[in-house]
Amino acid sequence: MTFLSHDRYCDEILAQTDALRAVLTGADLTATVPTCPDWTLRELAVHVGGAHRWVGEIVRTRASEEFPEDEVPGFGGPDGDDPAALDAWLAEGAAATVAALREAGPDTEVWTWAWERSTAFWARRVTHETAVHRADAALAARVPYTVDAEVAADTIDEWLRIVSYVQEQGDDPEANELRGGDRSLHLHATDVPGAEWLIELGEERFTWRHDHAKATVALRGSLTDLMLVFNRRLAPTSERVEVLGDAELLDFWLERSSFG
Numbered sequence: 005m006t007f008l009s010h011d012r013y014c015d016e017i018l019a020q021t022d023a024l025r026a027v028l029t030g031a032d033l034t035a036t037v038p039t040c041p042d043w044t045l046r047e048l049a050v051h052v053g054g055a056h057r058w059v060g061e062i063v064r065t066r067a068s069e070e071f072p073e074d075e076v077p078g079f080g081g082p083d084g085d086d087p088a089a090l091d092a093w094l095a096e097g098a099a100a101t102v103a104a105l106r107e108a109g110p111d112t113e114v115w116t117w118a119w120e121r122s123t124a125f126w127a128r129r130v131t132h133e134t135a136v137h138r139a140d141a142a143l144a145a146r147v148p149y150t151v152d153a154e155v156a157a158d159t160i161d162e163w164l165r166i167v168s169y170v171q172e173q174g175d176d177p178e179a180n181e182l183r184g185g186d187r188s189l190h191l192h193a194t195d196v197p198g199a200e201w202l203i204e205l206g207e208e209r210f211t212w213r214h215d216h217a218k219a220t221v222a223l224r225g226s227l228t229d230l231m232l233v234f235n236r237r238l239a240p241t242s243e244r245v246e247v248l249g250d251a252e253l254l255d256f257w258l259e260r261s262s263f264g
Contacts, residue, residue: 008158010110013127014102016155017056020134021098024052024141025091031145033087038143039237045144049090050081052137053097059126060101063108067115101130119169132159139237149228153196156231160191160201163234164212167261171209178260182210187253190219191234193227203257221249236262 008016033046040048057079062071073079078097082089108114110124118125135151136159142149151159171179183205193199202215223233225245232238233245240247240254247254 007124007128007161008131008154010105010124010127013131014105016131016152017098017102017105017127017134020131020138020155021052021056021094024049024134024138025094027138027141027145027147028087028091028094031141033085033090035144037140039140045141046081046085046090048137048140048144049094052134053081053094054079055133056094056097056101056130059130060097060104062114062116063101063104063112063123063126066108066112069115070117071115098134118166128158128162131155132162135159136235136237139232139235143237149232151228151231153199153227156227157193157196157199159231160234163261164201164203168210168212178262181260182257183208187250188217188219188221189254189257190217190222191230192216192222192224193230194224196227199227199230219249221247221251221253223247223254233258 028045028049031045033044035045037043037045037048043051054073054076057076058071058073061067061076065071078093082093105123105127108123110122110127112123113121114123114126115121116125135155139149167179167182170176171182174180184207185205187205189203191201200214200216201212202217202219203210203212223230223240223245225233229238229244233240236258238244240251240258
């Protein structure tokens with residue numbers, strides 16, 4: 005399955021931010037976020053908006069090393085607790101970051117923390133950071149959450165690549181455990197043909213591909229719900245999904261890929 009285009013990621017950053025703003029409008033911003041219990045809904049919004057601004061500065065300045073957060077203008081959110089000011093701050097930050105990404109294009113070299121040093125990495129990362137945290141906000145505000153199928157599928161693809169990268173670095177003890185035992189996981193979206201993943205835990209590391217195959221454990225459900233379970237935003241015991249086979253292996257995977 006191919007990545008989305010750079011323009012599509014830029015469009016999605018704006019669309020996901022607008023959808024997040026819609027969730028926040030009229031919501032209790034002091035409510036605790038169930039999936040990020042250290043944050044209130046307002047703190048979640050400030051985290052997302054701050055991340056937007058941070059990436060925007062990396063791209064705008066063509067940073068060759070990590071950009072200090074305390075040098076990012078407006079990183080900590082608007083002064084005071086006015087919901088309208090928070091809404092405007094989110095919109096302005098996303099727009100500025102997307103403008104920087106569009107101006108740079110996908111192939112400009114910039115600092116990243118990961119396997120590629122390009123603006124394309126950041127366009128993809130910000131899209132999924134915003135989409136997943138929008139799910140956190142929807143849970144806190146107790147409103148429905150849906151996401152486009154292509155975005156949901158790419159969120160799973162990207163997270164698998166991140167977990168693989170962390171395992172390759174060898175520094176995370178939990179990621180290092182995602183190997184061995186000739187075990188496998190199969191993700192099967194019931195509403196989008198071809199949206200399937202096979203994750204195999206080999207002796208040295210895990211590998212993954214898009215495939216339909218029998219596995220040690222299978223997770224079935226809508227593509228959005230698969231994405232939410234995979235990102236630990238929906239419990240695998242939810243009635244919205246079905247787990248077939250070794251449920252403990254799915255729990256094992258989710259527990260050891262929970263960084264970030």
